[in-house]
Amino acid sequence: MQPRLNFFNAAPELIKEVQRLNKAVDECGLEKSLLHLIKLRASQINGCSYCVDMHSREARHDGETEQRLYLVAAWKESPLFSERERAAFAWVEATTLISKDGVSDELYAKTLKHFSETDLVKLTVAVGMINIWNRLCASFHAIHPVEKAEAA
Numbered sequence: 001m002q003p004r005l006n007f008f009n010a011a012p013e014l015i016k017e018v019q020r021l022n023k024a025v026d027e028c029g030l031e032k033s034l035l036h037l038i039k040l041r042a043s044q045i046n047g048c049s050y051c052v053d054m055h056s057r058e059a060r061h062d063g064e065t066e067q068r069l070y071l072v073a074a075w076k077e078s079p080l081f082s083e084r085e086r087a088a089f090a091w092v093e094a095t096t097l098i099s100k101d102g103v104s105d106e107l108y109a110k111t112l113k114h115f116s117e118t119d120l121v122k123l124t125v126a127v128g129m130i131n132i133w134n135r136l137c138a139s140f141h142a143i144h145p146v147e148k149a150e151a152a
Helices: 012-026 032-046 049-061 066-077 083-096 105-112 117-139
Strands: none
Touching: 012 032, 012 117, 032 049, 032 066, 032 083, 032 117, 049 066, 049 117, 066 083, 083 105, 083 117, 105 117
């Protein structure tokens, strides 16, 4: 696969604004470890290899375990995640795939048990943010770094 275009170069002023919002999300007060996990889960759902690679690397760099990273895709069956993380993953899935079933009242109520209203807004914006990056990277075929020794 070859990159289609460099979206940073094609629309630099708009991408600067996207980066500004991204920085605000990263500094919004949600746990850095949680942000890594939700970015990874949304990227898995969206099939964005660039973002899956980046967020798994960043999470490892910040101390996340390999096992938890591997099991994000199967979080429902794994005991490794806290109730707060599970609530976040369910929210990520519902809001990323919002056209499928929307966000139910039951999920909303369940998520509010683990997040304040303010933090739920922050979580939702964080999900929207990674979805923007996923759509840019997947649509324009952003290619994740490949280590020479690991290249197929």
